[in-house]
Amino acid sequence: MRKLYRSLLWSGLVAAGVAACGDDVTVVGPAKVVHSVSVAPDGATINVGGTVQLVASVNADSGLATTVTWKSSDVAKATVDANGKVTGVAAGSVGIQACSTVNASVCGAATITVTSAPTVTISIQSITTGATFIPVNVNNVAGQIDVSLNLDPGTQGVTEVDVLIDNVVAAKQTFASAVRADTNKANAATILLSVNTADFNPTTGATTYKNGSRSLTAKVVLAGGSQKATEGTALFFNNANTFVATPTYTGTTASATGTSGTTIGLAYKRGGVTWGVLPVIYTTGQSLA
Structure with a gap:
């Protein structure tokens, strides 16, 4: 009797185990993090x-x-x-x-x-007599002057550098793209700009600058249009009054020819010449006799 009971119990356990093995089982691992x-x-x-x-x-x-x-x-x-x-x-x-x-x-x-962004700085290093590197006599300025400028673009972006006479641009240098230290890696540089204080209109004789006290400044124009200028440097312009003679030709234009009749490329005027004389007056109130 005991053997029969044990056999029945074992059969039930085996049957239960087989049924459990036939079920779908999902194994859940550690969550991803x-x-x-x-x-x-x-x-x-x-x-x-x-x-x-x-x-x-x-x-x-x-x-x-x-x-x-x-x-x-x-x-x-x-x-x-x-x-x-x-x-x-x-x-x-x-x-x-x-x-x-x-x-x-x-x-x-x-x-x-x-x-804080380094701001642009500009200063006048020197003003010399044109092409001589000799410091100009600020009390007796005539002809061309060369203005050396110290420029540090900072990070604001410089598009133009100007030299001004009495707040009017007399010479300038422009940049195709804004110069700035952070993108162009531009360091402080010297810029040379020239101004002809004796400039005049060859047709009328009118002078750009009259003799007398003038103020020279330098200015930078920043990307976006804002500007920064130096303090003014006082100069006294003292150019000599003069005459300018200009020829006016009458007649026809001809070309020189060689012995064989071929043109040798030398053009000339055939006819009369009239000379016009224009006074160029730098000192207000004066005239040339």
Whole structure:
């Protein structure tokens, strides 16, 4: 009787085991997670208006997204776009954070320092008599003068440098693209501009500048149109009054020919010549007899 009971019990257990083995079984492993986010470079310094590109590295289990969202701790000092590009707004220190889009509690950060942008500076290094490198006598200026300028473009972008006489542009240098230290890597440079103080209109004899006290300044024009100028340097123009004679030809134009009758390329006027004389007066109130 005992043997029969044991046999029946064993058969039931085996049958139950077979039924259990026939069921679908799902095995659940450990959940996938984002382990960490790091941001580089950390500790970068940029100027106001300058930029730096940050890169986020996400350590996550296979199959999980490695994208992040960006955030600035102080948008008054620096902003960051959706791609991690940081732009300086005002001087100070700011944290830039990148958080996993899978788990927003997993973040990395970098500290960015924003400094005030170096401003453009311009100064007059020297004023010399044209092509001689001899310092001009500021109380007796005549003819051409050469003005050497010290320019440091800073990071604001310089598009033009001018020399002005009495606040009117007398000479200038322009740049095809704005010169700035942060993008063009331009360092302080010397720019030479020339002004002919004896300039006049050859048709009318009218002078550009009259003799007397003048103020010479230098100016930079920045990208966007703003300007910055130096203090004025006092000069006294003292060009001599003069005459200008210009010929007027009458008749026809001919070409010289060789002995064989071929043209040798020397053109000349055939006929009369009338000379016109124009007075060029630099000193107001004077005349030439």
